[in-house]
Amino acid sequence: MPYGLPWSEEFVRDLSDKEIRDEFVADQIRLRIAALIRALREQPDRDWSQSKLGQKMGKPQSVISRLEDPDYGKLSLQTLLEVAAAFDLPLWVDIPEWSDWFRLIKDVPSSKTTRTSFDAELLSKKLDAAREVTSLDDFRYRRDREEKSKIDSRIELVAS
């Protein structure tokens, strides 16, 4: 396995042909979108049918069925934004480094995948908790620096 990559060297080498590689990337993204939409729709606290998601998006059930078909390759960014909005979730699109991409595709959406819709109160609590962790980290960093500085001073004193 190449250093830092979750896939074997041989696996990555099989993708050295550009046309194969391009299709591999496209298929992984199509699979991911299809599986993610299905997982979020079936998430226990939603348990939406395809029709229910369709209602939220103002589209017929047949459109949702197509979105959950990884062989349907004509998904637009606008449709993705509409899907995310229907779940009250944000959307993130990126063009990453290959090494990062290979790491990302190891995280396959499954029935265990859950995402929480926008909740201002919950988000505020999470932000507060994150701030506390950052403050604690800052405190530890400053304390460690002060300790190191004291030790350095003693070493200098002993050395002189």
Added chain:
Amino acid sequence: MTARWAFRYYVAPNGERDVRDSFERGSKKLKGAFQSRVAWLAQLEFREWQGVAYKALHRECAGLGEIRFKADGVQQRPVGFRSGEAEFTILFWAREKGDKFVPRDTCAIAQARKREVESDRGRTDALWIALE
């Protein structure tokens, strides 16, 4: 991190490897898509397979399942079975047209091969796609 699953494929007593031949004869798009579907399934627990890339089969195909993808304008259906705790063996590479397998006797071929493989593991080889 390693793949959860190992994949194998059927090799005939005369050494013929029609599963691999079907792959090799395909376009580069077919090769990229197949590698993608196998890599996808390899990361999932078996109970999660039944989703976007795999379907368990019934009736004359009971005990078998198909990897599902479209390439070269055709629904590709490599048919196989769970041959071990974390191992899946592809027995036959079928296609699907109008909700029917092509060839029509896909289930009979795959079931006969499954029996062969179950009594002789030498009838299989590791899949040519290295996952780990």
